Amino acid sequence: MSHILMVTVGAHGHVNPHLPVLAELVERGHRVTIAVPESFAEVAASSGATPLIISSDLPDQSRGEQWPDGGVEAMDLFLAEGQGVLPQLETALASDAPDAVLYDIGGYAGRALAHRRDLPLLQLSPSMVAWQGYEEDMAEALAFLDTTEGAAYRRRFDRWLADLGIDCDGDTFTGRPPRCAVLIPKAMQPNADRVDESVYTFVGPALDRRKHQGGWPKPDRPLLLVSLGSAYTDRPDFYRACIEAFGGLDWQVVISIGQYVETSALGPVPSNIELHRWVPQLAVLEHASAFVTHAGMGGCSEGLYHGVPMVAVPQAVDQFLNAHRLTEIGVGVHLPASEVTAESLRQAVLSVADSAEVADALASCRAESRRAGGADAAADIVESML
Numbered sequence: 001m002s003h004i005l006m007v008t009v010g011a012h013g014h015v016n017p018h019l020p021v022l023a024e025l026v027e028r029g030h031r032v033t034i035a036v037p038e039s040f041a042e043v044a045a046s047s048g049a050t051p052l053i054i055s056s057d058l059p060d061q062s063r064g065e066q067w068p069d070g071g072v073e074a075m076d077l078f079l080a081e082g083q084g085v086l087p088q089l090e091t092a093l094a095s096d097a098p099d100a101v102l103y104d105i106g107g108y109a110g111r112a113l114a115h116r117r118d119l120p121l122l123q124l125s126p127s128m129v130a131w132q133g134y135e136e137d138m139a140e141a142l143a144f145l146d147t148t149e150g151a152a153y154r155r156r157f158d159r160w161l162a163d164l165g166i167d168c169d170g171d172t173f174t175g176r177p178p179r180c181a182v183l184i185p186k187a188m189q190p191n192a193d194r195v196d197e198s199v200y201t202f203v204g205p206a207l208d209r210r211k212h213q214g215g216w217p218k219p220d221r222p223l224l225l226v227s228l229g230s231a232y233t234d235r236p237d238f239y240r241a242c243i244e245a246f247g248g249l250d251w252q253v254v255i256s257i258g259q260y261v262e263t264s265a266l267g268p269v270p271s272n273i274e275l276h277r278w279v280p281q282l283a284v285l286e287h288a289s290a291f292v293t294h295a296g297m298g299g300c301s302e303g304l305y306h307g308v309p310m311v312a313v314p315q316a317v318d319q320f321l322n323a324h325r326l327t328e329i330g331v332g333v334h335l336p337a338s339e340v341t342a343e344s345l346r347q348a349v350l351s352v353a354d355s356a357e358v359a360d361a362l363a364s365c366r367a368e369s370r371r372a373g374g375a376d377a378a379a380d381i382v383e384s385m386l
Contacts, residue, residue: 019049207282
């Protein structure tokens with residue numbers, strides 16, 4: 001039995017995708033420790049791993065705190081988190097050293113710890129990964145790093161690594177792992193033919209291991225799920241547009257509004273529409289005929305897993321790239337937030353739900369997602385490194 005450490009950050013999209021992998025490792029007899037803030041201890045423990053509670057300064061959604069939309073501000077948060085968590089890990093694990101380290105794309109302290117202790121290291125990526133030529137292809141999107149603020153951020157990151165004795169620059173440290181199990185459908189990866197397969201292995205999302213999140217009753221008519229995820233839900237105008245758009249349809253409409261918007265601010269709600277703070281999204285999608293999503297990678301992966309046509313309304317960070325990818329592979333449409341009206345929403349949903357071409361593309365993606373290997377394949381990689 002080996003001791004395996006998982007380091008992530010306190011956000012749903014950075015914790016939930018990894019839990020099936022940890023559960024598989026526990027079932028294989030390994031002792032798994034996962035570093036998380038207190039608010040994620042219970043869900044982390046559901047995998048069978050032992051939570052190592054760390055103090056975090058990241059926005060705590062359980063207290064209504066919100067994440068920035070991206071850019072240097074968001075990247076600085078992850079850097080500060082790595083700087084704050086690393087000494088906590090070194091203290092907590094001084095007499096209980098791990099045999100290998102797994103880390104999320106935001107779990108910088110995990111990679112730093114592995115470098116300093118010369119431990120086997122595997123990144124678990126819940127989002128798209130870099131390809132050959134990524135920096136050139138993404139130059140416009142990454143232009144904020146060439147600003148005065150971006151240059152200062154890079155200097156802070158490089159100085160932190162140098163002070164730790166890690167011979168690596170910040171861009172390589174954050175964007176080029178030595179080995180990576182990619183937990184997304186390969187169909188969602190741009191330029192997959194230019195991804196280095198000696199480093200990156202697409203194992204796909206382990207969505208067959210999410211039963212603990214709950215079920216959802218089978219509807220007697222078409223079901224539409226609307227969700228902007230967990231971080232960017234303070235959008236009352238969007239929810240009002242959805243209520244207007246779908247109130248007249250003979251569909252069951254389930255809208256997950258998150259914790260920031262009061263239902264009283266949304267006006268009258270037709271009888272075919274349900275408003276929820278949270279829903280077991282994967283279970284709802286099992287019965288859905290369409291999905292209006294912010295195009296977070298978790299939601300995209302779940303939609304593909306169940307073959308659900310998607311209308312992407314991205315809000316921030318990588319969601320715009322994901323939305324573009326959904327349209328590129330033919331499984332949905334991109335509706336920019338600035339173009340959202342009741343009419344545009346209704347038209348977009350009905351167009352994807354009735355499209356034979358979308359249905360064919362989804363069938364192919366669904367089959368590919370389910371045969372990629374998931375948690376079993378990721379655990380095999382971990383064991384090969386021990």
